[in-house]
């Protein structure tokens with residue numbers, strides 16, 4: 481399927497198009513064809529699938545996706561890379577190159593999302609994917625970030641994004657990837673994560689409030705929950721909505737944020753909703 485000489489092809493393309501890689505742009509191109517093959521296998525593409533790729537780069541993954549799927553939408557922001565992609569895929573009628581910032585564009589409706597993503601936008605991009613419609617996503621992240629997606633409460637990688645993922649998706653780390661699978665090699669290892677939407681694990685009275693509470697709590701993960709709760713209330717600017725309304729402090733408010741399970745955060749959000757409406 482894909483070129484075994486992906487490494488040389490990548491160097492040649494960069495040279496031919498005279499592309500200089502900016503260190504800050506987070507551009508690391510896949511040069512390992514067996515990894516590419518496994519990403520395609522994990523995606524379980526069928527001929528009826530439409531796929532979204534975010535940050536298509538030089539189009540190695542794009543091509544592999546287009547060989548299996550009905551249609552591929554490939555978003556890329558860099559003008560130089562867009563020229564490469566347009567030349568390379570001009571004769572493909574099932575690849576649509578979308579020029580722009582993946583965080584600002586509206587995603588096209590797709591079944592699958594498969595990407596070696598730009599690491600610099602891992603967090604906002606993940607939240608965007610979580611709230612979009614898809615059936616399965618196969619995404620390559622920096623290993624440390626990938627670990628945040630599947631962390632347990634109390635562990636050092638547990639955070640806002642963990643709770644977001646836990647609420648919206650089934651997440652699995654499929655494999656870790658050595659730095660040399662990409663050119664130029666990134667500073668750290670990468671990992672492939674699979675996301676699949678799932679029904680909410682618990683009932684929350686108001687999703688918006690829940691995610692706001694999560695945001696305020698994790699501004700200070702090492703502090704007690706009551707600090708984050710206070711700033712959440714303060715931010716509300718509802719003068720009737722005060723701590724003093726509470727007869728006694730629920731014990732849960734005394735726990736350190738990083739130790740709260742998503743279910744406990746749900747309890748806190750529900751207490752705040754009840755308080756605000758009382």
Ligand code: SAH
Nearest residue numbers: 508509510535536537557558581582596598
């Ligand atoms: N998927 C390719 C390239 C990965 S590098 C491969 O595996 O070889 C990440 C790519 O995302 C780069 O091409 C970079 O230019 C692009 N990119 C960075 N920020 C972006 C954004 N906000 N929107 C869309 N593409 C972006």
